[in-house]
Amino acid sequence: MIPFSDIVPLTTLTTKLVTIMESKGVLDIKDSTKKHVRRRLENEFGDSLLLFPDSKGKILVMPSGVNLTDLARSYYEVMQEVNRCRLQTSNINKSIDQASLHIRKSVRGMADMTKWPYHPSDNSNASSIPAELKRFLVGLFTGKPDLDITSQRIHVLIESLSQDIIYAVTNGQNKPVKHLLLSYGVKTLTGNVELIQMLNRLGHGVSYDQLEENDTALCLQKLATSLNQRLILPHSIQPFVFTNLAWDNIDRLQETLTGSGTTQSQWYCCPGQSVWSSPSQRGSACCTKIQATDHSNW
Numbered sequence: 001m002i003p004f005s006d007i008v009p010l011t012t013l014t015t016k017l018v019t020i021m022e023s024k025g026v027l028d029i030k031d032s033t034k035k036h037v038r039r040r041l042e043n044e045f046g047d048s049l050l051l052f053p054d055s056k057g058k059i060l061v062m063p064s065g066v067n068l069t070d071l072a073r074s075y076y077e078v079m080q081e082v083n084r085c086r087l088q089t090s091n092i093n094k095s096i097d098q099a100s101l102h103i104r105k106s107v108r109g110m111a112d113m114t115k116w117p118y119h120p121s122d123n124s125n126a127s128s129i130p131a132e133l134k135r136f137l138v139g140l141f142t143g144k145p146d147l148d149i150t151s152q153r154i155h156v157l158i159e160s161l162s163q164d165i166i167y168a169v170t171n172g173q174n175k176p177v178k179h180l181l182l183s184y185g186v187k188t189l190t191g192n193v194e195l196i197q198m199l200n201r202l203g204h205g206v207s208y209d210q211l212e213e214n215d216t217a218l219c220l221q222k223l224a225t226s227l228n229q230r231l232i233l234p235h236s237i238q239p240f241v242f243t244n245l246a247w248d249n250i251d252r253l254q255e256t257l258t259g260s261g262t263t264q265s266q267w268y269c270c271p272g273q274s275v276w277s278s279p280s281q282r283g284s285a286c287c288t289k290i291q292a293t294d295h296s297n298w
Helices: 010-023 031-035 037-048 068-108 131-142 152-169 177-189 193-201 208-224
Strands: 049-053 059-063 246-251 263-270 286-293
Touching: 010 031, 010 037, 010 059, 031 037, 037 049, 037 059, 068 131, 068 152, 131 152, 152 177, 177 193, 177 208, 193 208
Parallel strands: none
Antiparallel strands: 049 059, 246 263, 263 286
């Protein structure tokens, strides 16, 4: 009788054979010894062993006298464990589905939608992140949803990704600050329309056409509020205020071999009324000196 009742791969028996031979001092084991293990087992044990392939062609070994009751019991226990794992996986998927639907609902229910037209210097358009979305991202990045964020890197990532999610879930109806300022920044720095369109397709910014529409809307808005004015001026400048500007560029014309150590002074004066809208700045003159030395560092 075979002393074991388990089903084991033939490779396991081969490994045990090699280990026993090495412990007995046989270090030079031929490949033919490992290759013909199955033939030797069949010749030695005959019908006492059953050798058969699994679904992938791997040879399994089991004693022919295995109790069918014990085999059926082991199979039943394994199937119960498999079903428990499947049920647990299904419950996790249900939790993920419920969480995603809840976050989607909170994002689409945001009340503070985008103001239009949007001025790049206006930060009142910044929308708050829904608490459910922020909690999810904090847990995703740190593993602790209740953690107070102290890392600047994690804070920036949460702000960036949350605005991407808000922009995508609302199909661009809610335009976070990132998606407006990033497109404006790329337009100012590069003027590349294709780059702006690429960022828009990836969900990181508004399209170039929307930027042009926003600029046009800002101009029309300014015109509508300045119908009684002959000149269209920015909000920070008051009309009909006279201002005198005086500049004096004072060069000492020093000459050195290296160009360093020279001095240049510039004065500008604003006598009379100031152009700025702040009441504290009106009616006062200002004179400022700008002095720079060592022109080699300019």
